[in-house]
Amino acid sequence: MKVKTAAKINLALDVTGKLPNGYHTLESVFQTVGLYDEISVELTDKGISLTCEVPEEFAASDPIPCDERNIAYKAAKLFFEENGMDCGCHIHIKKGIPSQAGMGGGSTDAAAVLYCLGELTGKSVSRPEKLGADVPFFLTGGTACVEGIGEIIKPVADYSGRILVIAKGKEGVSTAQAYGNIDSLSAPNHPETHKLVEAIESFPDTAYRYFGNLFEQAVELAEVGDIKAAMLENDSLSAVMTGSGSAVFGLFSDCGTAEKCAEKLQNMGYFACVCETVPESFIIIEN
Known part of the structure; x- marks a missing residue:
């Protein structure tokens, strides 16, 4: 199979x-x-x-x-x-x-x-x-x-069909180290996970306002910051690191804009692709 x-x-x-x-x-x-x-x-x-x-x-x-x-x-x-x-x-x-x-x-x-x-x-x-x-x-x-x-x-509720650019640099993140860094954060800014769930259920087109990742405050990778900045400069609605790193996803309103952003990221030397939520x-x- x-x-x-x-x-x-x-x-x-x-x-x-x-x-x-x-x-x-x-x-x-x-x-x-x-x-x-x-x-x-x-x-x-x-x-x-x-x-x-x-x-x-x-x-x-x-x-x-x-x-x-x-x-x-x-x-x-x-x-x-x-x-x-x-x-x-x-x-x-x-x-x-x-x-x-x-x-x-x-x-x-x-x-x-x-x-x-x-x-x-x-x-x-x-x-x-x-x-x-x-x-x-x-x-x-x-x-x-x-x-x-x-x-x-x-x-x-189903959140499929949303257009993304996913990009990653050469740097990787040790999950154990990332969690260790989380433990040492003082007064971190917590994502509003439950508000995100409510938005996906009721107002999915606004859900991106509640995307967020606590690990971004614990994992300091220059590549993550550079990728996020490039996505936001190229019309992403939101750009967030996923998991404990080090890939970043950006949400886009249309494929054409997403493809232009992916191409720019590739020209900067990053792995980048356009895909959808499934x-x-x-x-x-x-x-």
């Missing part, structure tokens, strides 16, 4: 607390976007193997492991162990989502593997969050309010 599996952005992202076990609690609005990895899964007699196709511009900033360290491999291992199956599979990943971007590239790959194995075998796993906090969201995708450590997922994670290519 072969599927395209979507990236996500955080339309809003706030950190609301820290648990005794060290995990941080979040309030966020997740949105799947039309930037995809391609995942192929083929059942085999035994063992798990994994191969990757990674564009040079992605591999240079963050080498992606193509072995048992890859979360997609771990997803297959969990699936077979939980279902007591002694067969195996071959997984092939063709990357289209930048890594270390805050777009869930690894988590969406893991979700796609679980989805494909489920379709191929008729079985499932009970706790996909064991693989990572973002994995359960990607099993459905769309627009959702996510709370807790990522395990509380509440669907929000209502689901997976597009089936071969079944």
Whole structure:
């Protein structure tokens, strides 16, 4: 089975607390976007193997492991162990989502593997969050309010069809370092996540006014500031970093304006593409 599996952005992202076990609690609005990895899964007699196709511009900033360290491999291992199956599979990943971007590239790959194995075998796993906090969201995708450590997922009204430019520089962000920086912020300005949800439900054309990301105050990357400035100078309605970094998304009112902005960002040396918000994670290519 072969599927395209979507990236996500955080339309809003706030950190609301820290648990005794060290995990941080979040309030966020997740949105799947039309930037995809391609995942192929083929059942085999035994063992798990994994191969990757990674564009040079992605591999240079963050080498992606193509072995048992890859979360997609771990997803297959969990699936077979939980279902007591002694067969195996071959997984092939063709990357289209930048890594270390805050777009869930690894988590969406893991979700796609679980989805494909489920379709191929008729079985499932009970706790996909064991693989990572973002994995359960990607099993459905769309627009959702996510709370807790990522395990509380509440669907929000459809926000698909919105035009975006997504851009990323060479710099990546360590998630652990980003959370450490969050802990040291004094009097941070918190995004109004619940107002964003209300706007998407009632006045979606104004929702961009409530886009925001607390991590922008904790992660100081020159490239993020430069990309945001370029987007705003080229008529984006809003420009915000996603996740703990380092990709930035800008919302645009029309494709022509978005394409001009993407071209300017590419000429500045950044990865940049035009895409839309999409209502689901997976597009089936071969079944």
